[in-house]
Amino acid sequence: MIANIQSITQLEDGWLQVRVPLPFSLKWVNAYLLPEAEGWTLIDPGLRTEETEAFWGAVLSEQDIGWQDIKAIVLTHHHPDHYGMAGWFQEQTGAKVYLSQAALNSAERLWGENEIFSEQLTQAFLCHGLAQELTEDMREHMRGFRERVSPQPAETVILQPGTIFRMGLVDWEIYSGEGHAPGHLIFYDRASGRLLCGDQVLPDISPNIGWMPGGDPDPLGSFLISLQELLPLEVGMVFPGHRNPFPQYRQRIQELLEHHERRLVKMTELLGEEERSAFELCELMFGTKLRGNTHNLRFALAETIAHLIQLEQRKLIARVELDDESAGGVSESLGEPRLIRYRRIISLA
Ligand SMILES: [Zn+2]
Incomplete structure (x- = not known):
């Protein structure tokens, strides 16, 4: 144009x-x-x-x-x-x-x-559950x-x-x-x-x-x-x-x-009683079609993580860092990311 x-x-x-x-x-x-x-x-x-x-x-x-x-x-x-x-x-x-x-x-x-x-961003996203097959796209997208x-x-x-x-x-x-x-x-x-x-x-x-x-x-x-x-x-x-x-x-x-505020409530509802990664929640919130658009996926995943962090700050959800075995053999010693998931904090009051 x-x-x-x-x-x-x-x-x-x-x-x-x-x-x-x-x-x-x-x-x-x-x-x-x-x-x-x-x-x-x-x-x-x-x-x-x-x-x-x-x-x-x-x-x-x-x-x-x-x-x-x-x-x-x-x-x-x-x-x-x-x-x-x-x-x-x-x-x-x-x-x-x-x-x-x-x-x-x-x-x-x-x-x-x-x-x-x-590289830092791609690794951080992998920690937040980014599907492995999208790794190279994300790295190249940022370098692009x-x-x-x-x-x-x-x-x-x-x-x-x-x-x-x-x-x-x-x-x-x-x-x-x-x-x-x-x-x-x-x-x-x-x-x-x-x-x-x-x-x-x-x-x-x-x-x-x-x-x-x-x-x-x-x-x-x-x-x-x-x-x-x-x-x-x-x-x-x-x-x-x-x-x-x-x-x-x-x-x-x-x-x-x-x-x-509405988005924070929706995020908590989508989390439900499960332990979920930011990437899972991102796909629940925005749909899986984002896999075909790395630019929009990056925005959506970064936005999802920002909301999860704010919910953590409000003590409504907690971060669960999976150890090597429960993460299905993913090992930090191999330079692989440590998976981060979130769960709701159930108030006893
Ligand atoms: Zn801007």
């Missing part, structure tokens, strides 16, 4: 919402271009593919924006569909890349030289992201939550959201009630809250706390990372909070 009339929406104050195509079911990620006194600030450029490179060339020429007119590249978080083109854009424009320290750390861990994350997030930006500037950042001729208060991605930046313009929030609050879809090895130990707990902290902000218009800008800010946060 080359840039067309549906790709770009003119917003107030000369802002541009650019729908950058994604090869996933999400369809597109929103980049925002904010005009400066001289040039533009670009927020979340998208995933790097041949298609998006051509797409951006077409968007900028249609808008009569030169590469050199991009003066700053701002990232809400490190996920590949937002961060992926940052380094490539820096090469074209010479602009600095602004992001949080946690996002930079995460990007280095996931996409840096000598990364071991794809590397070229879509390359090159890494060479020159970065760290943005600190609690400080003010000027872009688009506005002084933005910087907030940090947790749960979806560590150190997820949120920009709030108190005067106008505008919120640039990346994936922290999305319309229609629930932001993925997934557990990953080496990341937030309880991402769903962090997400619920983060939403409660963000709830009091007076917001008139939300500019999200996916779908379109929307005004129902507090209503949407309430819906997301309720969605996760």
Whole structure:
């Protein structure tokens, strides 16, 4: 898809919402271009593919924006569909890349030289019951992201939550959201009630809250706390990372909070009186068709584990780590994962 009339929406104050195509079911990620006194600030450029490179060339020429007119590249978080083109854009424009320290750390861990994350994640998923035959797909799926997030930006500037950042001729208060991605930046313009929030609050879809090895130990707990902290902000218009800008800010946060409470109840019901692995519960919750879509399976399994960890935190379920014999001869000495299962805690009261 080359840039067309549906790709770009003119917003107030000369802002541009650019729908950058994604090869996933999400369809597109929103980049925002904010005009400066001289040039533009670009927020979340998208995933790097041949298609998006051509797409951006077409968007900028249609808008009569030169590469050199991009003066700053701002990232809400490190996920590949937002961060992926940052380094490539820096090469074209010479602009600095602004992001949080946690996002930079995460990007280095996931996409840096000598990364071991794809192996760590695959091993962790095997511990959570991932079917053996899916092992190689999962490993390759994670490694497959590397070229879509390359090159890494060479020159970065760290943005600190609690400080003010000027872009688009506005002084933005910087907030940090947790749960979806560590150190997820949120920009709030108190005067106008505008919120640039990346994936922290999305319309229609629930932001993925997934557990990953080496990341937030309880991402769903962090997400619920983060939403409660963000709830009091007076917001008139939300500019999200996916779908379109929307005004129902507090209503949407309430819906997301309720969605996760319902999901936690459902997870407990699916567990029933059995001992089950996260992978079993994932297939009970989302169905076995995910086996044909490694990308969606990764999201679903990481999300299931995040819910199980939160239920553990609430002391409603307990983790059972199977020893070598009961795990059917799976032995740690062979470097094989130790299976983790969950069971409900039956209250005696
Ligand atoms: Zn994201």
